[in-house]
Amino acid sequence: MSTTANRPGAGNSVNLSQQLLLAMPGKVSGNLANTVIYVCEHTEHGALGLVINRPTDLTVGALLKRIDLDLSLEIGPVQDLPVYFGGPVQTDRGFVLHAPVGGYSSSIQLGDVALTTSRDVLQDVAQGKGPAQLLVTLGYAGWGAGQLESEMSQNAWLNVDATNDILFSTPSENLYEVALAQLGIDPLMLAGDAGHA
Structure with a gap:
């Protein structure tokens, strides 16, 4: 498994799709401060990602x-999973990140996971036959053309490879530290006011 901390600059475009973005203290503010974001898509037109470490009070069952x-009796512990704040854009729209990849009507395959926005995946979940691993968000984080690259060049984000274990098995309160550990970084080493030499 490779881990990378890329710093794209002018003329050096790095595709961050299927990577995790870790908000740098003091560099990212507002709704995205202290977040871990799974980048679903990153093209020359912009980027779309899901915040995966901000559980809401809403559960999947609710x-x-x-x-x-209607919930099947077979749904089991899935009903108690939290629904996450996926980002400040379209907070009334649901996004389901899941594995294994299924054949739902509006799924986008992202490596060995998929992103589905159609109701059919939730119908399967309610009937106890949905994906074995899933993460449900309301809303997403979005960047316009060149915006994420600009933020990366300003050291606002670190990036690291995403794994299914991090996405689906790591408790949300530990995600930031676990992802940083892949880079060999202790969170205490990060300072929001660090300068440049």
Whole structure:
């Protein structure tokens, strides 16, 4: 497994799709401060990612009931999983990051996981036959053309390879530290006011 901390600059474009972005203390503010974001798509037109370390008070079971899906008795512990704040854009829209990849009507394959925005994946979850691993968010984080590259060049984000273990098995409160550890960085080493030599 390779881990990278890329710093794209002018003329050096790095595709951050399927990477985790870690907000640098003091560099990223507002809704995205202290976040870990899974980058679903990064092209010359911009980027789309999901915040994966901000659980809300809403559970998957409560969300399914809210959208009028009857829960099967087979759903088990999935109903108690949190729904995450995926980002400040379209917070009324659901996004399901899941593995293994399924054949849902609006799935985008992202390596060995998929992103689905259609109701059919939630119908399967409610019936106890949904994906074995999933993460549900409301909203997403988005960047316009060149915006993420600019933020990366200003050291606002670190990036590291995403793994299914990090995405689906690591408790949200430990995600930042676990992802940093892949880079060999202790969170205490990060200072929001670090300068440049």
